[in-house]
Amino acid sequence: MSAKPSTIACVGLPGHERTMVRLVTEVEAQNLERPWRYGSPDRADVVFLDPAADQLDGHAVSPVTRPALVAVINADAPTATQTPLGRPALTLRRPIDSEAIRQTLQTVDQRAARHPAYTEGGAQEADKALSPAPLGLALHEAMVEGATRTSWRLTFTDNENHVLILHPGRDQLRGAVKRLGAEPLHGGATVTRARIASETANDDSAIGTDRSNTLYALLWGLGYRTEPALPLFGDPQRATIHLRFWPRIGELDLDREELRALTRLFRRSYHIGDAARATGLKEEALIALMNGAWLAGDLAVDASTPSDRSTRRPAAKVTPKLIDRIRNRMARAS
Amino acid sequence: MNVREHKIVITGTMGAGKTTAIRQISDHPPLLTDVANTRRDESDKATTTAAFDFGELDLGDGEVLRIYGTPGQERFDFMWPIVARGALGIVFLLDLSREDPVADLERYFSAFGKQLGETPSVLALNKLDAVEAAPVALFQQYLEGRGLSWPIIPTDVREREHVLDLMEVVLSLNESLLTEES
Ligand SMILES: Nc1nc2c(ncn2[C@@H]2O[C@H](COP(=O)(O)OP(=O)(O)OP(=O)(O)O)[C@@H](O)[C@H]2O)c(=O)[nH]1
Ligand SMILES: [Mg+2]
Numbered sequence: 001m002s003a004k005p006s007t008i009a010c011v012g013l014p015g016h017e018r019t020m021v022r023l024v025t026e027v028e029a030q031n032l033e034r035p036w037r038y039g040s041p042d043r044a045d046v047v048f049l050d051p052a053a054d055q056l057d058g059h060a061v062s063p064v065t066r067p068a069l070v071a072v073i074n075a076d077a078p079t080a081t082q083t084p085l086g087r088p089a090l091t092l093r094r095p096i097d098s099e100a101i102r103q104t105l106q107t108v109d110q111r112a113a114r115h116p117a118y119t120e121g122g123a124q125e126a127d128k129a130l131s132p133a134p135l136g137l138a139l140h141e142a143m144v145e146g147a148t149r150t151s152w153r154l155t156f157t158d159n160e161n162h163v164l165i166l167h168p169g170r171d172q173l174r175g176a177v178k179r180l181g182a183e184p185l186h187g188g189a190t191v192t193r194a195r196i197a198s199e200t201a202n203d204d205s206a207i208g209t210d211r212s213n214t215l216y217a218l219l220w221g222l223g224y225r226t227e228p229a230l231p232l233f234g235d236p237q238r239a240t241i242h243l244r245f246w247p248r249i250g251e252l253d254l255d256r257e258e259l260r261a262l263t264r265l266f267r268r269s270y271h272i273g274d275a276a277r278a279t280g281l282k283e284e285a286l287i288a289l290m291n292g293a294w295l296a297g298d299l300a301v302d303a304s305t306p307s308d309r310s311t312r313r314p315a316a317k318v319t320p321k322l323i324d325r326i327r328n329r330m331a332r333a334s
Numbered sequence: 335m336n337v338r339e340h341k342i343v344i345t346g347t348m349g350a351g352k353t354t355a356i357r358q359i360s361d362h363p364p365l366l367t368d369v370a371n372t373r374r375d376e377s378d379k380a381t382t383t384a385a386f387d388f389g390e391l392d393l394g395d396g397e398v399l400r401i402y403g404t405p406g407q408e409r410f411d412f413m414w415p416i417v418a419r420g421a422l423g424i425v426f427l428l429d430l431s432r433e434d435p436v437a438d439l440e441r442y443f444s445a446f447g448k449q450l451g452e453t454p455s456v457l458a459l460n461k462l463d464a465v466e467a468a469p470v471a472l473f474q475q476y477l478e479g480r481g482l483s484w485p486i487i488p489t490d491v492r493e494r495e496h497v498l499d500l501m502e503v504v505l506s507l508n509e510s511l512l513t514e515e516s
Contacts, residue, residue, distance in 0.1 A: 245474060246470075246474065246483070246484070246485050246486050248468075248470040248471055248474070248486075256498070256499060256502050259499055259502055259503060259506075260502055260503075260506045262485075263485060263502075263503050263506035263507055263510070264506055264509065264510055266483070266485060266507075266510075267483050268510050268514070278509070278513065306483075313452075313511060314422075314454070314508045314511040314512055315340075315420055315421060315422050315453070315508075316420065317338070317340060317420075318340075318422060318508050318511075318512065319512070320509070320512055322340065322393075322397075323505050323508055323509055323512075325393050325394075325397075326340070326391070326393065326399055326501075326505060327502070327505055329391050329392075329393055329399070330359060330391065330498055330501055330502075331498075
C-alpha cells in the first residue's frame with residue numbers, strides 16, 4: 001500500500017458520527033495499516049453516508065476517484081442496495097463505533113488489493129482512470145443494468161490467459177469459460193468491463209460456450225462468494241424467487257442454515273424478506289446464495305410455485321412445534 | 335406406556351449405509367437385527383439387517399422420533415411402503431459404489447409405487463469416495479423425468495453432521511408444506 005494518505009469523507013451523517021470517523025483517522029492512526037485523512041467528499045476515496053438522510057441532494061462524489069461508498073443505516077433498516085450517490089460497497093448498521101470504522105477501511109483496502117485491475121475497457125466506450133471497485137459492485141451493475149438498459153460484458157482473465165466471460169445481455173448465455181479455475185477468480189483475476197454496442201458483437205463464440213459442471217460450479221461460486229452481496233437477480237424487495245433446480249453444489253460447503261434456506265426456497269416462491277424470516281438466515285446471506293443460484297441458472301424470478309408430483313401435504317401429525325422440537329433435539333443429540 | 339411415534343425412514347440397498355446413518359443420531363445404539371448375510375450374491379458384506387432396524391430420539395412428553403432403516407435384501411421390498419406410511423420423510427440412500435445406482439433407484443421406485451411423492455423425500459448420494467464426481471445432474475434429470483423434484487444431497491453417512499444435514503432437509507420440506515397449508 002502506498003504511504004500517501006487517502007481521504008475519508010462523510011455525507012449526511014449526524015455530528016457525533018462524523019466526529020467518530022474523524023477521530024479514527026486521527027487518534028487511531030497507529031492501528032490503521034496506512035494513513036487516512038478527513039476531507040471533502042469530492043476528493044474522497046471512501047465516503048460514509050446515510051442513504052436515508054434528506055440533505056444528500058447537492059452532494060456528488062468525484063467520478064475520478066470514484067470513492068467506495070459505505071452506507072450507514074439504522075439497525076432495523078433493510079440493506080441499502082442504492083444511495084443517491086451510487087451503489088454502496090459496504091453497509092454498516094448503527095450504532096457504529098471506532099472498531100467498525102477501522103475494519104471498514106481495512107476491508108476497502110483488502111478488496112482493492114484483491115481486485116487490482118478492475119478497469120473499464122472495450123472499444124465502444126472506454127472510460128478510463130477508474131479506481132479499484134469491489135467485484136460485487138461490478139457484477140451487480142453488469143447483471144442488473146445488463147438486463148434492463150445497457151448490455152455489459154464482464155471478462156475475467158488470469159495471467160495465463162484463461163478467460164471467463166459473463167454476458168448477461170444475452171439471455172441464455174450467462175457465461176463462457178476457458179479453463180479458468182475458481183481460484184484465480186477470487187485471487188486477483190483481471191476484470192474488465194465493456195459496454196456492448198449491439199447484439200452483433202459476437203466475440204464470445206470465439207471462446208465457446210461451456211455448460212459443463214466446471215462452468216456451473218464456477219458461476220455458483222462467483223455469485224455466492226463475491227462481496228458485497230448485492231442482488232444480481234433483480235429488486236429483492238419486490239421480486240419473488242424460488243429454486244427451479246436443486247443446486248449441484250457439494251463443494252461449497254454450506255452450513256445447515258443455508259441448507260435449510262435452499263430447501264424452503266426449493267420450488268416454492270417467496271419474497272426474499274419472507275424467506276429470511278422463514279429460515280432465520282440474514283438477508284445478506286440469502287442474497288449471496290440466490291446470487292450463486294442465479295448465475296448458475298438455478299433460480300426462477302417472479303415465477304409462481306411450480307406444481308409437480310411432489311408432495312402437497314405433510315404427514316397428519318406434523319406441526320411447526322413438532323418440527324422445532326425435533327430440530328432442537330437433534331442439535332443436542334450426542 | 336402409550337408413546338406417540340413420529341418417524342423418518344431411510345431406505346436403500348444392502349450396504350448403502352442405513353444402519354451407519356441411524357447410529358449417528360440415535361439415543362441408543364440402533365436396535366440391530368443384523369444377521370449373517372446369506373445373500374452374498376447381492377452384497378459382499380458379512381452381516382445385514384434382516385428386519386428393519388431403528389434408532390430413537392426421545393422428544394419428551396411421551397413423544398418419540400424413530401428413524402427406521404428398511405431391510406436391504408430384495409425379498410423384503412414389500413415392507414418398504416408399509417414402514418414408510420405416515421412418515422415425516424423418506425431418505426433414499428444411494429450407494430454410488432454399486433454398479434448401477436440408477437437401476438437401484440428404479441427398484442425403490444417400483445417398490446414404493448403410488449406412495450412416491452406422497453411423503454417428503456430426499457435423494458442422498460452416499461459413498462462419494464467411490465466415484466470421481468457425484469452425478470447429481472444425472473439424478474436430477476432422472477427425477478425430473480418422473481415429475482419428482484427432490485433435493486439431491488451428496489453425503490457421507492459416517493459423518494454425524496452429514497446425517498443431521500439430511501434430517502434438516504426433511505424437516506424443512508415439512509415446514510414448506512405446513513406454510514402452504516395455512
Ligand atoms: N467407503 C465408504 N463406506 C461407507 C460410506 N458410508 C458408509 N460406509 C460403509 O458401508 C458399510 C455398510 O453400512 P451399513 O450401515 O451396514 O449398511 P446398511 O444400509 O445398513 O446395509 P443392510 O442392513 O445390509 O441393508 C459400512 O461398513 C459403512 O462404514 C461412505 O461414504 N464411503
Ligand atoms: Mg443395516
